[in-house]
Amino acid sequence: MTLALKAPIAWMLVVVALLGGKARLNAQDKVPEHQVKAAFLFNFAKFIQWPPSAFDATAEPLTIGIHGQNPFGSDLQRLVEGKTIQNRRIIIRESNDIDDLRSCQIVFLATPDPDKAVAAIRALKDLPILTVSDCAGFLQLGGMIRFFIDENKVRFEIKLRNLELAGLSASSKLLKVASVVADSSGSR
Amino acid sequence: MFERLLRNVSITKKLILIVMISSSVALILAGIFFVVYDYVGYRDTMVRNLSTLTEVLASNSTAALSFSSKTDAAEILSALKTYRHVTSAAIFTDTGELFASFQRSGINESLLPRVDARIGATFEPQSVIYATPISLEGENLGKLVVCADLGELQERFSRNTLLIGIVVLVAILFAFGIVRRLQRLVSQPIVRLAQTANAVSNRGDYSLRAAEGGRDEVGTLIKTFNEMLAQIQLRDEEVKAARDCLEVRVHERTQELEAEIAERVRAEESIRRSLEEKDLLLKEVHHRVKNNLQIITSLLNLQAGKITDGKLEAMFRDSQGRVKSMALIHEKLYQSENLSEINFSEYVDSLCKYLLSTISGNLGRIRVVNDVENIRLGIDVAIPCGLIINELVTNSLKYAFPGSRAGVIRISCRQKENDRLELAVSDDGVGFPATFNLNSTASLGMQLIQSLTDQLDGRLTCADDGGARFSLEFDRDRRRIPRKEPANV
Numbered sequence: 001m002t003l004a005l006k007a008p009i010a011w012m013l014v015v016v017a018l019l020g021g022k023a024r025l026n027a028q029d030k031v032p033e034h035q036v037k038a039a040f041l042f043n044f045a046k047f048i049q050w051p052p053s054a055f056d057a058t059a060e061p062l063t064i065g066i067h068g069q070n071p072f073g074s075d076l077q078r079l080v081e082g083k084t085i086q087n088r089r090i091i092i093r094e095s096n097d098i099d100d101l102r103s104c105q106i107v108f109l110a111t112p113d114p115d116k117a118v119a120a121i122r123a124l125k126d127l128p129i130l131t132v133s134d135c136a137g138f139l140q141l142g143g144m145i146r147f148f149i150d151e152n153k154v155r156f157e158i159k160l161r162n163l164e165l166a167g168l169s170a171s172s173k174l175l176k177v178a179s180v181v182a183d184s185s186g187s188r
Numbered sequence: 189m190f191e192r193l194l195r196n197v198s199i200t201k202k203l204i205l206i207v208m209i210s211s212s213v214a215l216i217l218a219g220i221f222f223v224v225y226d227y228v229g230y231r232d233t234m235v236r237n238l239s240t241l242t243e244v245l246a247s248n249s250t251a252a253l254s255f256s257s258k259t260d261a262a263e264i265l266s267a268l269k270t271y272r273h274v275t276s277a278a279i280f281t282d283t284g285e286l287f288a289s290f291q292r293s294g295i296n297e298s299l300l301p302r303v304d305a306r307i308g309a310t311f312e313p314q315s316v317i318y319a320t321p322i323s324l325e326g327e328n329l330g331k332l333v334v335c336a337d338l339g340e341l342q343e344r345f346s347r348n349t350l351l352i353g354i355v356v357l358v359a360i361l362f363a364f365g366i367v368r369r370l371q372r373l374v375s376q377p378i379v380r381l382a383q384t385a386n387a388v389s390n391r392g393d394y395s396l397r398a399a400e401g402g403r404d405e406v407g408t409l410i411k412t413f414n415e416m417l418a419q420i421q422l423r424d425e426e427v428k429a430a431r432d433c434l435e436v437r438v439h440e441r442t443q444e445l446e447a448e449i450a451e452r453v454r455a456e457e458s459i460r461r462s463l464e465e466k467d468l469l470l471k472e473v474h475h476r477v478k479n480n481l482q483i484i485t486s487l488l489n490l491q492a493g494k495i496t497d498g499k500l501e502a503m504f505r506d507s508q509g510r511v512k513s514m515a516l517i518h519e520k521l522y523q524s525e526n527l528s529e530i531n532f533s534e535y536v537d538s539l540c541k542y543l544l545s546t547i548s549g550n551l552g553r554i555r556v557v558n559d560v561e562n563i564r565l566g567i568d569v570a571i572p573c574g575l576i577i578n579e580l581v582t583n584s585l586k587y588a589f590p591g592s593r594a595g596v597i598r599i600s601c602r603q604k605e606n607d608r609l610e611l612a613v614s615d616d617g618v619g620f621p622a623t624f625n626l627n628s629t630a631s632l633g634m635q636l637i638q639s640l641t642d643q644l645d646g647r648l649t650c651a652d653d654g655g656a657r658f659s660l661e662f663d664r665d666r667r668r669i670p671r672k673e674p675a676n677v
Contacts, residue, residue, distance in 0.1 A: 036256075043254040046325050085325050156255075173251035177260050 036154040037147055038076040041108055041132060044145065045085045047174035051167040054105055054128035061089040065104035067120055068111045070094050098123040109133040109143070117141055128167045139181050144168070157181050199378055203371040204364070211363045212356075219352040227345050231316075231338075234273070235309045238318045238336050241271060246322045246332040249279055253287065253322055253329040261288030268334070275315065276300050277334040279322065287330060301333035314338055377401040381410050394421035467527055474522035481515030505546065506582065506633070513539055513578035517570050530570055533560040536599055539574060543581050554589055556581065559600035563609070569664065572640040573601075573611055579633040580613040580658050588617020588656060595655070609664045614657035626650050 045062055062085055064076070080090040093104060098120045101107050107129050109120050117135045121142040124131060131138075134147040139159040144166070147156050157179040163170055194202050245264060252261035261279050268274045268290050278289040278301040291300065305319040319333040377399075384398035397414050401407035485508050492504035516538050520530035540556040547554070565573065581597055589595045597615045604610050626634070626648070637658075641648045646662030 040255060046254065047251060083325075083327070153256075171251065173248060174255075177251045177255040177257045 034071050035075050038072040038079055042079050047171035048130055049169045050105055051128050061091045063091050063093055063104040065101035065107040066094045067098055067101055067107055067109050071110050106130045200375045203375055204367055207367040212360050215356045215359050219356045223348045223352050226348055231341055242318045242320050242332055242334045246320045249322055250324040258288050265290035273336045273340050275335050275337050279330055279332050281330045282328050301335055305333045377406045394424055470527045471522040474518040478515045478518035481511050485511045509578050509582055512542055513574045517574050529564040529566055532563045532565045536560045547585055553594045555596050557596055557598045561602050572644050576637050576640050579637050583633055584615040588615040607664045610661045612659040616655040619652040620656055
């Protein structure tokens with residue numbers, strides 16, 4: 001194929017990407033960290049299996065709660081708009097009161113403070129809610145997925161035991177991509 | 189075309205050729221079908237396997253794409269190294285960027301997957317490319333493209349072709365062996381039949397028979413042929429017998445005919461001999477009659493010499509003339525060829541010569557002219573005619589030329605219509621006396637003439653025109669006239 005033909009196609013792809021408002025993860029280096037995290041947060045929903053009790057009704061939307069100061073701005077909102085996961089719409093709920101987020105399926109704890117994190121974890125304990133944070137030692141505190149930066153790339157670790165305790169299960173594909181933290185092992 | 193080529197080939201070769209051609213075609217077709225079927229089937233299996241593999245990999249790489257883990261994607265693709273016909277693979281993001289790839293060592297650059305590969309299977313000369321979208325929860329994440337080498341397929345195709353070729357060849361050879369044996373079932377009876385027919389035709393020996401065949405069509409043909417030969421033989425024998433019989437009959441008949449002919453020849457010979465004997469006898473009879481008459485004439489002559497009375501002597505001389513005229517007839521008869529007819533003109537000549545000789549001193553004073561046509565007369569007619577001429581000429585000599593008067597006596601006899609003859613005797617003498625009446629004359633001569641005329645059933649007329657002229661008309665064929673006894677003369 002000649003360059004003359006190749007160029008318009010590339011341009012079209014770019015235009016489509018911009019119109020769709022998708023956060024592109026592939027060129028991670030050029031994408032702001034919070035956008036990558038927002039995309040990851042959204043993608044987790046695709047690889048996690050909730051128990052039926054997690055939803056009140058079959059048509060109930062999947063809710064992503066953000067506890068504390070929202071670090072994603074409007075990026076996450078834009079990302080999930082019009083999307084469905086497991087035939088459910090996705091809505092974002094922001095609240096500083098952890099009790100407001102008890103009906104969510106995913107809760108992002110936006111706090112670097114371990115104490116606050118612990119309090120939130122306790123508040124959500126035994127509920128089928130996937131807890132995500134980038135707070136240090138989150139997994140050891142009873143959290144499930146923690147973001148970290150490795151070689152300038154956003155990565156995440158999972159503690160399967162904590163998922164299982166809440167009645168959640170993660171796809172092996174997710175585990176393959178993540179750094180899995182063993183029960184006995186300490187923080188990375 | 190086939191048919192024209194095979195027409196003069198022997199039936200054995202024809203059968204072998206037909207079977208071999210058809211079985212070869214069938215085997216080759218079956219072989220081709222098998223190779224193609226196997227090729228297509230194996231290719232489909234390859235594509236199916238490739239598509240399954242690709243779909244599994246695509247599903248497995250969703251997380252890697254979702255979480256942008258290139259190393260993970262590369263690890264997933266590296267599992268392809270255990271599939272030896274997969275040469276290369278690549279994951280592209282939904283923007284078309286290369287996300288991860290796999291490449292077996294020693295693979296041409298041109299065989300690497302391309303982002304614009306069509307979804308599904310695409311065949312290239314040496315390879316097959318399978319592309320599938322990577323999607324999760326209805327969201328397109330990218331595209332997985334896997335290239336597989338078709339070398340194995342082609343290798344399998346070549347191997348199968350060679351194998352099937354050998355199998356077909358061996359099968360054809362086997363078929364040849366079998367057909368060479370089995371064709372005899374069909375060809376042998378026909379060949380034998382043809383040989384027999386040939387032998388029959390060449391030698392013409394219809395006692396030959398073709399060896400009996402089975403109960404199939406050829407068997408029936410042989411049977412019918414044999415029956416035909418039997419019929420021909422039978423007919424032949426019949427014809428021969430008939431011919432022999434005919435020959436015998438012809439021979440018999442020929443012999444019969446020959447015998448008949450011999451018999452006839454003998455009969456003819458005997459008839460001829462008896463005819464000759466009869467002729468001889470007749471000649472002898474005429475001769476003796478003539479001799480006897482001659483003796484009578486001589487006796488009359490001797491007797492006349494003793495008579496002194498002139499009248500008596502004349503009567504003797506007349507009788508002598510009459511006997512002479514009859515003797516002359518017999519003389520002419522036995523001199524003639526057929527003994528039944530005489531040349532009348534010659535007779536008249538002889539008679540006249542004699543009559544003239546009886547006149548003493550006739551030195552050319554009276555001449556006789558013979559005007560008789562060349563007529564042959566039977567004895568029945570010749571004797572009366574001779575006697576009549578004798579009487580008339582004697583009369584003329586006696587009375588027509590008295591003294592030394594000279595004259596001519598003319599005798600004619602000519603053929604008239606209806607087989608009638610006119611005999612005329614005339615002279616240029618003194619003519620009839622005044623008292624002469626033909627019907628009432630008392631002279632013996634005239635009575636004799638009348639009587640002879642009656643005997644001839646003729647008509648006598650006389651005329652006097654410078655001499656006497658008698659003319660007698662009668663039927664030449666005496667058989668038509670009832671015979672009258674000359675005894676009343």
